[in-house]
Amino acid sequence: MTGIGQLAAQPLRAKRHGERSPTSIVFLVALWGALAFAVLCLMVLLVDSFLDGATRLDADLFTRYTSQVFPEKAGARAAIIGSAFVIAVTAILAIPLGIAAGVYLEEFADARRGYNKLIEVNISNLAAVPAIIYGMLTAGFALAIGLERRVVLAGGIALALLILPVVIIATREAIRSVPQEIRHGSLALGATPLQTVWRQTLPGAVPGIATGSILALSRALGEAAPLLLLGGLVFVNYDPDGLMSGFTTLPIQIFNWASQPQQAFQEVASAAIILMLVLLLIMNALAIVIRNRYQNRW
Incomplete structure:
Protein backbone atom coordinates (compact mmCIF):
# COMPACT_ATOMS: atom_id res chain seq x y z
CA MET A 1 0.00 0.00 0.00
CA THR A 2 2.89 2.33 0.75
CA GLY A 3 4.24 1.95 -2.80
CA ILE A 4 0.80 2.61 -4.30
CA GLY A 5 0.40 5.71 -2.14
CA GLN A 6 3.76 7.04 -3.25
CA LEU A 7 2.86 6.50 -6.91
CA ALA A 8 -0.49 8.23 -6.42
CA ALA A 9 1.22 11.18 -4.75
CA GLN A 10 3.57 11.71 -7.67
CA PRO A 11 2.33 14.17 -10.32
CA LEU A 12 1.51 12.69 -13.70
CA ARG A 13 4.06 13.15 -16.44
CA ALA A 14 1.38 14.44 -18.81
CA LYS A 15 0.52 17.14 -16.26
CA ARG A 16 4.13 18.33 -16.01
CA HIS A 17 4.91 18.10 -19.72
CA GLY A 18 1.51 18.72 -21.29
CA GLU A 19 0.15 21.94 -22.77
CA ARG A 20 2.42 24.13 -20.59
CA SER A 21 5.64 22.75 -22.03
CA PRO A 22 7.43 25.07 -24.53
CA THR A 23 7.22 22.46 -27.29
CA SER A 24 3.47 22.02 -26.89
CA ILE A 25 2.88 25.78 -26.80
CA VAL A 26 4.95 26.34 -29.96
CA PHE A 27 3.12 23.54 -31.74
CA LEU A 28 -0.27 24.86 -30.62
CA VAL A 29 0.55 28.40 -31.78
CA ALA A 30 1.79 27.08 -35.15
CA LEU A 31 -1.34 24.96 -35.55
CA TRP A 32 -3.73 27.82 -34.84
CA GLY A 33 -1.65 30.17 -36.98
CA ALA A 34 -1.84 27.81 -39.96
CA LEU A 35 -5.58 27.39 -39.47
CA ALA A 36 -6.11 31.15 -39.19
CA PHE A 37 -4.05 31.76 -42.34
CA ALA A 38 -6.06 29.17 -44.30
CA VAL A 39 -9.37 30.65 -43.13
CA LEU A 40 -8.15 34.16 -43.97
CA CYS A 41 -7.17 33.12 -47.51
CA LEU A 42 -10.55 31.44 -47.96
CA MET A 43 -12.40 34.52 -46.74
CA VAL A 44 -10.40 36.77 -49.08
CA LEU A 45 -11.26 34.52 -52.04
CA LEU A 46 -14.93 34.41 -51.08
CA VAL A 47 -15.16 38.18 -50.63
CA ASP A 48 -13.33 38.79 -53.90
CA SER A 49 -15.64 36.38 -55.76
CA PHE A 50 -18.71 38.00 -54.24
CA LEU A 51 -17.59 41.53 -55.11
CA ASP A 52 -16.80 40.51 -58.70
CA GLY A 53 -19.88 38.37 -59.27
CA ALA A 54 -22.60 40.17 -57.30
CA THR A 55 -23.64 42.21 -60.33
CA ARG A 56 -24.08 39.03 -62.43
CA LEU A 57 -26.36 37.24 -59.96
CA ASP A 58 -29.38 37.97 -62.12
CA ALA A 59 -31.90 36.13 -64.25
CA ASP A 60 -29.48 35.95 -67.20
CA LEU A 61 -27.20 33.66 -65.21
CA PHE A 62 -29.99 31.07 -64.96
CA THR A 63 -31.79 31.52 -68.28
CA ARG A 64 -29.10 32.28 -70.87
CA TYR A 65 -26.46 30.08 -72.45
CA THR A 66 -22.79 30.95 -72.52
CA SER A 67 -21.56 33.27 -75.25
CA GLN A 68 -18.15 34.03 -76.71
CA VAL A 69 -19.35 37.18 -78.46
CA PHE A 70 -21.30 38.85 -75.64
CA PRO A 71 -19.67 37.77 -72.36
CA GLU A 72 -21.69 40.34 -70.42
CA LYS A 73 -24.82 38.37 -71.37
CA ALA A 74 -23.37 34.89 -70.85
CA GLY A 75 -25.31 32.56 -68.59
CA ALA A 76 -24.92 29.15 -66.97
CA ARG A 77 -28.22 27.54 -67.96
CA ALA A 78 -26.61 24.61 -69.81
CA ALA A 79 -24.13 24.07 -66.97
CA ILE A 80 -26.85 24.09 -64.30
CA ILE A 81 -29.05 21.62 -66.16
CA GLY A 82 -26.02 19.51 -67.12
CA SER A 83 -24.93 19.33 -63.48
CA ALA A 84 -28.43 18.21 -62.50
CA PHE A 85 -28.39 15.46 -65.14
CA VAL A 86 -24.93 14.19 -64.22
CA ILE A 87 -25.58 14.24 -60.46
CA ALA A 88 -28.89 12.40 -60.97
CA VAL A 89 -27.12 9.66 -62.94
CA THR A 90 -24.38 9.55 -60.31
CA ALA A 91 -26.91 9.11 -57.51
CA ILE A 92 -28.83 6.39 -59.36
CA LEU A 93 -25.64 4.44 -60.05
CA ALA A 94 -23.69 4.93 -56.83
CA ILE A 95 -26.16 5.09 -53.95
CA PRO A 96 -28.04 1.75 -54.38
CA LEU A 97 -24.84 -0.11 -55.22
CA GLY A 98 -22.93 1.51 -52.36
CA ILE A 99 -25.66 0.75 -49.83
CA ALA A 100 -25.94 -2.87 -51.01
CA ALA A 101 -22.16 -3.34 -50.82
CA GLY A 102 -22.00 -1.76 -47.36
CA VAL A 103 -24.82 -3.97 -46.07
CA TYR A 104 -23.19 -7.10 -47.46
CA LEU A 105 -19.76 -6.33 -46.04
CA GLU A 106 -21.11 -5.38 -42.63
CA GLU A 107 -23.89 -7.93 -42.13
CA PHE A 108 -23.24 -10.97 -44.30
CA ALA A 109 -19.58 -11.12 -45.36
CA ASP A 110 -17.23 -13.44 -43.51
CA ALA A 111 -14.36 -11.23 -42.34
CA ARG A 112 -12.10 -14.29 -42.15
CA ARG A 113 -12.26 -14.84 -45.89
CA GLY A 114 -9.28 -13.57 -47.79
CA TYR A 115 -11.29 -12.02 -50.62
CA ASN A 116 -13.46 -10.07 -48.17
CA LYS A 117 -10.34 -8.70 -46.48
CA LEU A 118 -9.01 -7.72 -49.91
CA ILE A 119 -12.27 -5.94 -50.74
CA GLU A 120 -12.20 -3.98 -47.49
CA VAL A 121 -8.60 -2.90 -48.01
CA ASN A 122 -9.34 -1.80 -51.58
CA ILE A 123 -12.41 0.19 -50.53
CA SER A 124 -10.36 2.08 -47.92
CA ASN A 125 -7.64 2.77 -50.49
CA LEU A 126 -10.04 3.80 -53.25
CA ALA A 127 -11.56 6.49 -51.03
CA ALA A 128 -8.22 8.34 -51.21
CA VAL A 129 -7.53 7.90 -54.94
CA PRO A 130 -7.32 11.21 -56.88
CA ALA A 131 -10.45 12.05 -58.82
CA ILE A 132 -8.70 12.18 -62.19
CA ILE A 133 -7.87 8.46 -61.90
CA TYR A 134 -11.58 7.69 -62.05
CA GLY A 135 -11.81 9.77 -65.19
CA LEU A 147 -19.41 4.44 -75.42
CA GLU A 148 -18.99 8.09 -76.36
CA ARG A 149 -16.96 9.83 -73.66
CA ARG A 150 -18.58 13.27 -73.90
CA VAL A 151 -22.05 12.20 -72.79
CA VAL A 152 -24.01 12.41 -69.57
CA LEU A 153 -23.80 8.66 -68.93
CA ALA A 154 -20.00 8.63 -69.04
CA GLY A 155 -19.80 11.60 -66.68
CA GLY A 156 -22.23 9.94 -64.29
CA ILE A 157 -20.20 6.72 -64.32
CA ALA A 158 -16.97 8.58 -63.52
CA LEU A 159 -18.50 10.47 -60.60
CA ALA A 160 -20.29 7.32 -59.37
CA LEU A 161 -16.96 5.50 -59.21
CA LEU A 162 -15.54 8.50 -57.36
CA ILE A 163 -18.13 8.53 -54.56
CA LEU A 164 -18.86 4.80 -54.39
CA PRO A 165 -16.19 4.08 -51.72
CA VAL A 166 -17.47 7.01 -49.66
CA VAL A 167 -21.06 5.71 -49.80
CA ILE A 168 -19.92 2.21 -48.83
CA ILE A 169 -17.92 3.48 -45.86
CA ALA A 170 -20.77 5.76 -44.72
CA THR A 171 -23.24 2.87 -44.97
CA ARG A 172 -21.03 0.57 -42.91
CA GLU A 173 -20.51 3.19 -40.23
CA ALA A 174 -24.25 3.87 -40.05
CA ILE A 175 -25.05 0.16 -39.77
CA ARG A 176 -22.46 -0.27 -37.01
CA SER A 177 -24.22 2.43 -34.99
CA VAL A 178 -27.36 0.26 -34.75
CA PRO A 179 -27.18 -1.72 -31.47
CA GLN A 180 -26.68 -5.46 -31.68
CA GLU A 181 -29.61 -5.96 -29.28
CA ILE A 182 -32.02 -4.93 -32.03
CA ARG A 183 -30.66 -7.61 -34.34
CA HIS A 184 -30.71 -10.23 -31.59
CA GLY A 185 -34.29 -9.38 -30.67
CA SER A 186 -35.45 -9.60 -34.27
CA LEU A 187 -33.72 -12.96 -34.80
CA ALA A 188 -35.10 -14.26 -31.51
CA LEU A 189 -38.63 -13.48 -32.68
CA GLY A 190 -38.14 -15.65 -35.76
CA ALA A 191 -37.08 -13.15 -38.42
CA THR A 192 -34.50 -14.22 -40.96
CA PRO A 193 -31.19 -12.33 -41.22
CA LEU A 194 -32.39 -10.68 -44.43
CA GLN A 195 -35.67 -9.61 -42.84
CA THR A 196 -33.77 -8.27 -39.84
CA VAL A 197 -31.55 -6.15 -42.07
CA TRP A 198 -34.44 -4.90 -44.21
CA ARG A 199 -36.92 -4.12 -41.43
CA GLN A 200 -34.71 -3.27 -38.45
CA THR A 201 -31.08 -2.49 -39.26
CA LEU A 202 -31.50 -0.42 -42.42
CA PRO A 203 -34.33 1.81 -41.08
CA GLY A 204 -32.19 2.58 -38.05
CA ALA A 216 -20.67 12.37 -51.29
CA LEU A 217 -22.94 13.91 -53.94
CA SER A 218 -21.86 17.40 -52.88
CA ARG A 219 -18.27 16.33 -53.50
CA ALA A 220 -19.22 15.01 -56.93
CA LEU A 221 -20.97 18.29 -57.76
CA GLY A 222 -17.72 20.22 -57.33
CA GLU A 223 -15.52 17.87 -59.37
CA ALA A 224 -14.18 18.96 -62.75
CA ALA A 225 -10.98 16.93 -63.34
CA PRO A 226 -12.55 13.56 -64.31
CA LEU A 227 -15.14 15.27 -66.52
CA LEU A 228 -12.52 17.36 -68.29
CA LEU A 229 -10.48 14.23 -68.94
CA LEU A 230 -13.57 12.63 -70.46
CA GLY A 231 -13.82 15.56 -72.83
CA GLY A 232 -16.59 17.48 -71.08
CA LEU A 233 -17.65 20.36 -73.30
CA VAL A 234 -16.76 23.91 -72.30
CA PHE A 235 -19.07 25.64 -74.78
CA VAL A 236 -22.64 24.32 -74.78
CA ASN A 237 -25.62 26.32 -76.01
CA TYR A 238 -28.27 23.62 -75.60
CA ASP A 239 -29.87 21.64 -72.78
CA PRO A 240 -28.96 17.97 -72.36
CA ASP A 241 -31.96 15.79 -73.18
CA GLY A 242 -30.83 12.29 -72.25
CA LEU A 243 -28.06 9.97 -71.17
CA MET A 244 -26.34 10.12 -74.56
CA SER A 245 -26.40 13.90 -74.82
CA GLY A 246 -23.36 16.16 -74.64
CA PHE A 247 -23.10 18.17 -71.45
CA THR A 248 -21.21 20.66 -69.37
CA THR A 249 -21.29 21.25 -65.63
CA LEU A 250 -20.79 24.23 -63.36
CA PRO A 251 -17.14 23.41 -62.46
CA ILE A 252 -16.25 22.95 -66.16
CA GLN A 253 -18.01 26.17 -67.13
CA ILE A 254 -16.31 28.08 -64.31
CA PHE A 255 -12.95 26.71 -65.43
CA ASN A 256 -13.61 27.91 -68.98
CA TRP A 257 -14.75 31.38 -67.97
CA ALA A 258 -11.94 31.88 -65.47
CA SER A 259 -9.35 31.11 -68.16
CA GLN A 260 -10.65 33.92 -70.39
CA PRO A 261 -8.89 37.32 -70.26
CA GLN A 262 -12.02 39.49 -70.52
CA GLN A 263 -13.25 41.05 -67.30
CA ALA A 264 -16.87 40.18 -68.16
CA PHE A 265 -15.98 36.47 -68.18
CA GLN A 266 -14.26 36.86 -64.80
CA GLU A 267 -17.41 38.41 -63.39
CA VAL A 268 -19.73 35.68 -64.62
CA ALA A 269 -17.25 33.06 -63.39
CA SER A 270 -17.41 34.63 -59.93
CA ALA A 271 -21.21 34.61 -60.07
CA ALA A 272 -21.17 30.92 -60.99
CA ILE A 273 -18.75 30.23 -58.11
CA ILE A 274 -21.19 31.89 -55.71
CA LEU A 275 -24.03 29.81 -57.14
CA MET A 276 -22.10 26.57 -56.74
CA LEU A 277 -21.08 27.46 -53.18
CA VAL A 278 -24.73 28.12 -52.33
CA LEU A 279 -25.71 24.72 -53.76
CA LEU A 280 -22.97 23.00 -51.76
CA LEU A 281 -24.00 24.79 -48.57
CA ILE A 282 -27.63 23.76 -49.14
CA MET A 283 -26.63 20.12 -49.62
CA ASN A 284 -24.43 20.15 -46.52
CA ALA A 285 -27.14 21.87 -44.49
CA LEU A 286 -29.64 19.24 -45.66
CA ALA A 287 -27.29 16.49 -44.51
CA ILE A 288 -26.96 18.13 -41.08
CA VAL A 289 -30.74 18.55 -40.75
CA ILE A 290 -31.36 14.90 -41.66
CA ARG A 291 -28.74 13.72 -39.19
CA ASN A 292 -30.02 15.87 -36.32
CA ARG A 293 -33.73 15.33 -36.98
CA TYR A 294 -33.87 11.62 -37.70
CA GLN A 295 -30.82 10.21 -35.91
CA ASN A 296 -31.88 7.66 -33.31
CA ARG A 297 -30.67 8.00 -29.73
CA TRP A 298 -30.05 4.44 -28.69
Missing part, protein backbone atom coordinates in the same frame (compact mmCIF):
# COMPACT_ATOMS: atom_id res chain seq x y z
CA MET A 136 -9.03 7.73 -66.76
CA LEU A 137 -10.71 4.49 -65.70
CA THR A 138 -14.05 5.60 -67.16
CA ALA A 139 -12.36 6.70 -70.39
CA GLY A 140 -10.82 3.25 -70.77
CA PHE A 141 -14.12 1.56 -69.96
CA ALA A 142 -15.97 3.74 -72.48
CA LEU A 143 -13.40 2.93 -75.15
CA ALA A 144 -13.74 -0.79 -74.43
CA ILE A 145 -17.54 -0.86 -74.80
CA GLY A 146 -17.77 1.75 -77.56
CA ALA A 205 -29.20 3.40 -40.25
CA VAL A 206 -31.07 5.60 -42.76
CA PRO A 207 -30.06 8.97 -41.21
CA GLY A 208 -26.36 8.10 -41.35
CA ILE A 209 -26.62 6.65 -44.84
CA ALA A 210 -28.54 9.68 -46.12
CA THR A 211 -26.04 12.08 -44.57
CA GLY A 212 -23.05 10.28 -46.08
CA SER A 213 -24.71 9.99 -49.49
CA ILE A 214 -25.60 13.69 -49.65
CA LEU A 215 -22.08 14.72 -48.65
Whole structure:
Protein backbone atom coordinates (compact mmCIF):
# COMPACT_ATOMS: atom_id res chain seq x y z
CA MET A 1 0.00 0.00 0.00
CA THR A 2 2.89 2.33 0.75
CA GLY A 3 4.24 1.95 -2.80
CA ILE A 4 0.80 2.61 -4.30
CA GLY A 5 0.40 5.71 -2.14
CA GLN A 6 3.76 7.04 -3.25
CA LEU A 7 2.86 6.50 -6.91
CA ALA A 8 -0.49 8.23 -6.42
CA ALA A 9 1.22 11.18 -4.75
CA GLN A 10 3.57 11.71 -7.67
CA PRO A 11 2.33 14.17 -10.32
CA LEU A 12 1.51 12.69 -13.70
CA ARG A 13 4.06 13.15 -16.44
CA ALA A 14 1.38 14.44 -18.81
CA LYS A 15 0.52 17.14 -16.26
CA ARG A 16 4.13 18.33 -16.01
CA HIS A 17 4.91 18.10 -19.72
CA GLY A 18 1.51 18.72 -21.29
CA GLU A 19 0.15 21.94 -22.77
CA ARG A 20 2.42 24.13 -20.59
CA SER A 21 5.64 22.75 -22.03
CA PRO A 22 7.43 25.07 -24.53
CA THR A 23 7.22 22.46 -27.29
CA SER A 24 3.47 22.02 -26.89
CA ILE A 25 2.88 25.78 -26.80
CA VAL A 26 4.95 26.34 -29.96
CA PHE A 27 3.12 23.54 -31.74
CA LEU A 28 -0.27 24.86 -30.62
CA VAL A 29 0.55 28.40 -31.78
CA ALA A 30 1.79 27.08 -35.15
CA LEU A 31 -1.34 24.96 -35.55
CA TRP A 32 -3.73 27.82 -34.84
CA GLY A 33 -1.65 30.17 -36.98
CA ALA A 34 -1.84 27.81 -39.96
CA LEU A 35 -5.58 27.39 -39.47
CA ALA A 36 -6.11 31.15 -39.19
CA PHE A 37 -4.05 31.76 -42.34
CA ALA A 38 -6.06 29.17 -44.30
CA VAL A 39 -9.37 30.65 -43.13
CA LEU A 40 -8.15 34.16 -43.97
CA CYS A 41 -7.17 33.12 -47.51
CA LEU A 42 -10.55 31.44 -47.96
CA MET A 43 -12.40 34.52 -46.74
CA VAL A 44 -10.40 36.77 -49.08
CA LEU A 45 -11.26 34.52 -52.04
CA LEU A 46 -14.93 34.41 -51.08
CA VAL A 47 -15.16 38.18 -50.63
CA ASP A 48 -13.33 38.79 -53.90
CA SER A 49 -15.64 36.38 -55.76
CA PHE A 50 -18.71 38.00 -54.24
CA LEU A 51 -17.59 41.53 -55.11
CA ASP A 52 -16.80 40.51 -58.70
CA GLY A 53 -19.88 38.37 -59.27
CA ALA A 54 -22.60 40.17 -57.30
CA THR A 55 -23.64 42.21 -60.33
CA ARG A 56 -24.08 39.03 -62.43
CA LEU A 57 -26.36 37.24 -59.96
CA ASP A 58 -29.38 37.97 -62.12
CA ALA A 59 -31.90 36.13 -64.25
CA ASP A 60 -29.48 35.95 -67.20
CA LEU A 61 -27.20 33.66 -65.21
CA PHE A 62 -29.99 31.07 -64.96
CA THR A 63 -31.79 31.52 -68.28
CA ARG A 64 -29.10 32.28 -70.87
CA TYR A 65 -26.46 30.08 -72.45
CA THR A 66 -22.79 30.95 -72.52
CA SER A 67 -21.56 33.27 -75.25
CA GLN A 68 -18.15 34.03 -76.71
CA VAL A 69 -19.35 37.18 -78.46
CA PHE A 70 -21.30 38.85 -75.64
CA PRO A 71 -19.67 37.77 -72.36
CA GLU A 72 -21.69 40.34 -70.42
CA LYS A 73 -24.82 38.37 -71.37
CA ALA A 74 -23.37 34.89 -70.85
CA GLY A 75 -25.31 32.56 -68.59
CA ALA A 76 -24.92 29.15 -66.97
CA ARG A 77 -28.22 27.54 -67.96
CA ALA A 78 -26.61 24.61 -69.81
CA ALA A 79 -24.13 24.07 -66.97
CA ILE A 80 -26.85 24.09 -64.30
CA ILE A 81 -29.05 21.62 -66.16
CA GLY A 82 -26.02 19.51 -67.12
CA SER A 83 -24.93 19.33 -63.48
CA ALA A 84 -28.43 18.21 -62.50
CA PHE A 85 -28.39 15.46 -65.14
CA VAL A 86 -24.93 14.19 -64.22
CA ILE A 87 -25.58 14.24 -60.46
CA ALA A 88 -28.89 12.40 -60.97
CA VAL A 89 -27.12 9.66 -62.94
CA THR A 90 -24.38 9.55 -60.31
CA ALA A 91 -26.91 9.11 -57.51
CA ILE A 92 -28.83 6.39 -59.36
CA LEU A 93 -25.64 4.44 -60.05
CA ALA A 94 -23.69 4.93 -56.83
CA ILE A 95 -26.16 5.09 -53.95
CA PRO A 96 -28.04 1.75 -54.38
CA LEU A 97 -24.84 -0.11 -55.22
CA GLY A 98 -22.93 1.51 -52.36
CA ILE A 99 -25.66 0.75 -49.83
CA ALA A 100 -25.94 -2.87 -51.01
CA ALA A 101 -22.16 -3.34 -50.82
CA GLY A 102 -22.00 -1.76 -47.36
CA VAL A 103 -24.82 -3.97 -46.07
CA TYR A 104 -23.19 -7.10 -47.46
CA LEU A 105 -19.76 -6.33 -46.04
CA GLU A 106 -21.11 -5.38 -42.63
CA GLU A 107 -23.89 -7.93 -42.13
CA PHE A 108 -23.24 -10.97 -44.30
CA ALA A 109 -19.58 -11.12 -45.36
CA ASP A 110 -17.23 -13.44 -43.51
CA ALA A 111 -14.36 -11.23 -42.34
CA ARG A 112 -12.10 -14.29 -42.15
CA ARG A 113 -12.26 -14.84 -45.89
CA GLY A 114 -9.28 -13.57 -47.79
CA TYR A 115 -11.29 -12.02 -50.62
CA ASN A 116 -13.46 -10.07 -48.17
CA LYS A 117 -10.34 -8.70 -46.48
CA LEU A 118 -9.01 -7.72 -49.91
CA ILE A 119 -12.27 -5.94 -50.74
CA GLU A 120 -12.20 -3.98 -47.49
CA VAL A 121 -8.60 -2.90 -48.01
CA ASN A 122 -9.34 -1.80 -51.58
CA ILE A 123 -12.41 0.19 -50.53
CA SER A 124 -10.36 2.08 -47.92
CA ASN A 125 -7.64 2.77 -50.49
CA LEU A 126 -10.04 3.80 -53.25
CA ALA A 127 -11.56 6.49 -51.03
CA ALA A 128 -8.22 8.34 -51.21
CA VAL A 129 -7.53 7.90 -54.94
CA PRO A 130 -7.32 11.21 -56.88
CA ALA A 131 -10.45 12.05 -58.82
CA ILE A 132 -8.70 12.18 -62.19
CA ILE A 133 -7.87 8.46 -61.90
CA TYR A 134 -11.58 7.69 -62.05
CA GLY A 135 -11.81 9.77 -65.19
CA MET A 136 -9.03 7.73 -66.76
CA LEU A 137 -10.71 4.49 -65.70
CA THR A 138 -14.05 5.60 -67.16
CA ALA A 139 -12.36 6.70 -70.39
CA GLY A 140 -10.82 3.25 -70.77
CA PHE A 141 -14.12 1.56 -69.96
CA ALA A 142 -15.97 3.74 -72.48
CA LEU A 143 -13.40 2.93 -75.15
CA ALA A 144 -13.74 -0.79 -74.43
CA ILE A 145 -17.54 -0.86 -74.80
CA GLY A 146 -17.77 1.75 -77.56
CA LEU A 147 -19.41 4.44 -75.42
CA GLU A 148 -18.99 8.09 -76.36
CA ARG A 149 -16.96 9.83 -73.66
CA ARG A 150 -18.58 13.27 -73.90
CA VAL A 151 -22.05 12.20 -72.79
CA VAL A 152 -24.01 12.41 -69.57
CA LEU A 153 -23.80 8.66 -68.93
CA ALA A 154 -20.00 8.63 -69.04
CA GLY A 155 -19.80 11.60 -66.68
CA GLY A 156 -22.23 9.94 -64.29
CA ILE A 157 -20.20 6.72 -64.32
CA ALA A 158 -16.97 8.58 -63.52
CA LEU A 159 -18.50 10.47 -60.60
CA ALA A 160 -20.29 7.32 -59.37
CA LEU A 161 -16.96 5.50 -59.21
CA LEU A 162 -15.54 8.50 -57.36
CA ILE A 163 -18.13 8.53 -54.56
CA LEU A 164 -18.86 4.80 -54.39
CA PRO A 165 -16.19 4.08 -51.72
CA VAL A 166 -17.47 7.01 -49.66
CA VAL A 167 -21.06 5.71 -49.80
CA ILE A 168 -19.92 2.21 -48.83
CA ILE A 169 -17.92 3.48 -45.86
CA ALA A 170 -20.77 5.76 -44.72
CA THR A 171 -23.24 2.87 -44.97
CA ARG A 172 -21.03 0.57 -42.91
CA GLU A 173 -20.51 3.19 -40.23
CA ALA A 174 -24.25 3.87 -40.05
CA ILE A 175 -25.05 0.16 -39.77
CA ARG A 176 -22.46 -0.27 -37.01
CA SER A 177 -24.22 2.43 -34.99
CA VAL A 178 -27.36 0.26 -34.75
CA PRO A 179 -27.18 -1.72 -31.47
CA GLN A 180 -26.68 -5.46 -31.68
CA GLU A 181 -29.61 -5.96 -29.28
CA ILE A 182 -32.02 -4.93 -32.03
CA ARG A 183 -30.66 -7.61 -34.34
CA HIS A 184 -30.71 -10.23 -31.59
CA GLY A 185 -34.29 -9.38 -30.67
CA SER A 186 -35.45 -9.60 -34.27
CA LEU A 187 -33.72 -12.96 -34.80
CA ALA A 188 -35.10 -14.26 -31.51
CA LEU A 189 -38.63 -13.48 -32.68
CA GLY A 190 -38.14 -15.65 -35.76
CA ALA A 191 -37.08 -13.15 -38.42
CA THR A 192 -34.50 -14.22 -40.96
CA PRO A 193 -31.19 -12.33 -41.22
CA LEU A 194 -32.39 -10.68 -44.43
CA GLN A 195 -35.67 -9.61 -42.84
CA THR A 196 -33.77 -8.27 -39.84
CA VAL A 197 -31.55 -6.15 -42.07
CA TRP A 198 -34.44 -4.90 -44.21
CA ARG A 199 -36.92 -4.12 -41.43
CA GLN A 200 -34.71 -3.27 -38.45
CA THR A 201 -31.08 -2.49 -39.26
CA LEU A 202 -31.50 -0.42 -42.42
CA PRO A 203 -34.33 1.81 -41.08
CA GLY A 204 -32.19 2.58 -38.05
CA ALA A 205 -29.20 3.40 -40.25
CA VAL A 206 -31.07 5.60 -42.76
CA PRO A 207 -30.06 8.97 -41.21
CA GLY A 208 -26.36 8.10 -41.35
CA ILE A 209 -26.62 6.65 -44.84
CA ALA A 210 -28.54 9.68 -46.12
CA THR A 211 -26.04 12.08 -44.57
CA GLY A 212 -23.05 10.28 -46.08
CA SER A 213 -24.71 9.99 -49.49
CA ILE A 214 -25.60 13.69 -49.65
CA LEU A 215 -22.08 14.72 -48.65
CA ALA A 216 -20.67 12.37 -51.29
CA LEU A 217 -22.94 13.91 -53.94
CA SER A 218 -21.86 17.40 -52.88
CA ARG A 219 -18.27 16.33 -53.50
CA ALA A 220 -19.22 15.01 -56.93
CA LEU A 221 -20.97 18.29 -57.76
CA GLY A 222 -17.72 20.22 -57.33
CA GLU A 223 -15.52 17.87 -59.37
CA ALA A 224 -14.18 18.96 -62.75
CA ALA A 225 -10.98 16.93 -63.34
CA PRO A 226 -12.55 13.56 -64.31
CA LEU A 227 -15.14 15.27 -66.52
CA LEU A 228 -12.52 17.36 -68.29
CA LEU A 229 -10.48 14.23 -68.94
CA LEU A 230 -13.57 12.63 -70.46
CA GLY A 231 -13.82 15.56 -72.83
CA GLY A 232 -16.59 17.48 -71.08
CA LEU A 233 -17.65 20.36 -73.30
CA VAL A 234 -16.76 23.91 -72.30
CA PHE A 235 -19.07 25.64 -74.78
CA VAL A 236 -22.64 24.32 -74.78
CA ASN A 237 -25.62 26.32 -76.01
CA TYR A 238 -28.27 23.62 -75.60
CA ASP A 239 -29.87 21.64 -72.78
CA PRO A 240 -28.96 17.97 -72.36
CA ASP A 241 -31.96 15.79 -73.18
CA GLY A 242 -30.83 12.29 -72.25
CA LEU A 243 -28.06 9.97 -71.17
CA MET A 244 -26.34 10.12 -74.56
CA SER A 245 -26.40 13.90 -74.82
CA GLY A 246 -23.36 16.16 -74.64
CA PHE A 247 -23.10 18.17 -71.45
CA THR A 248 -21.21 20.66 -69.37
CA THR A 249 -21.29 21.25 -65.63
CA LEU A 250 -20.79 24.23 -63.36
CA PRO A 251 -17.14 23.41 -62.46
CA ILE A 252 -16.25 22.95 -66.16
CA GLN A 253 -18.01 26.17 -67.13
CA ILE A 254 -16.31 28.08 -64.31
CA PHE A 255 -12.95 26.71 -65.43
CA ASN A 256 -13.61 27.91 -68.98
CA TRP A 257 -14.75 31.38 -67.97
CA ALA A 258 -11.94 31.88 -65.47
CA SER A 259 -9.35 31.11 -68.16
CA GLN A 260 -10.65 33.92 -70.39
CA PRO A 261 -8.89 37.32 -70.26
CA GLN A 262 -12.02 39.49 -70.52
CA GLN A 263 -13.25 41.05 -67.30
CA ALA A 264 -16.87 40.18 -68.16
CA PHE A 265 -15.98 36.47 -68.18
CA GLN A 266 -14.26 36.86 -64.80
CA GLU A 267 -17.41 38.41 -63.39
CA VAL A 268 -19.73 35.68 -64.62
CA ALA A 269 -17.25 33.06 -63.39
CA SER A 270 -17.41 34.63 -59.93
CA ALA A 271 -21.21 34.61 -60.07
CA ALA A 272 -21.17 30.92 -60.99
CA ILE A 273 -18.75 30.23 -58.11
CA ILE A 274 -21.19 31.89 -55.71
CA LEU A 275 -24.03 29.81 -57.14
CA MET A 276 -22.10 26.57 -56.74
CA LEU A 277 -21.08 27.46 -53.18
CA VAL A 278 -24.73 28.12 -52.33
CA LEU A 279 -25.71 24.72 -53.76
CA LEU A 280 -22.97 23.00 -51.76
CA LEU A 281 -24.00 24.79 -48.57
CA ILE A 282 -27.63 23.76 -49.14
CA MET A 283 -26.63 20.12 -49.62
CA ASN A 284 -24.43 20.15 -46.52
CA ALA A 285 -27.14 21.87 -44.49
CA LEU A 286 -29.64 19.24 -45.66
CA ALA A 287 -27.29 16.49 -44.51
CA ILE A 288 -26.96 18.13 -41.08
CA VAL A 289 -30.74 18.55 -40.75
CA ILE A 290 -31.36 14.90 -41.66
CA ARG A 291 -28.74 13.72 -39.19
CA ASN A 292 -30.02 15.87 -36.32
CA ARG A 293 -33.73 15.33 -36.98
CA TYR A 294 -33.87 11.62 -37.70
CA GLN A 295 -30.82 10.21 -35.91
CA ASN A 296 -31.88 7.66 -33.31
CA ARG A 297 -30.67 8.00 -29.73
CA TRP A 298 -30.05 4.44 -28.69
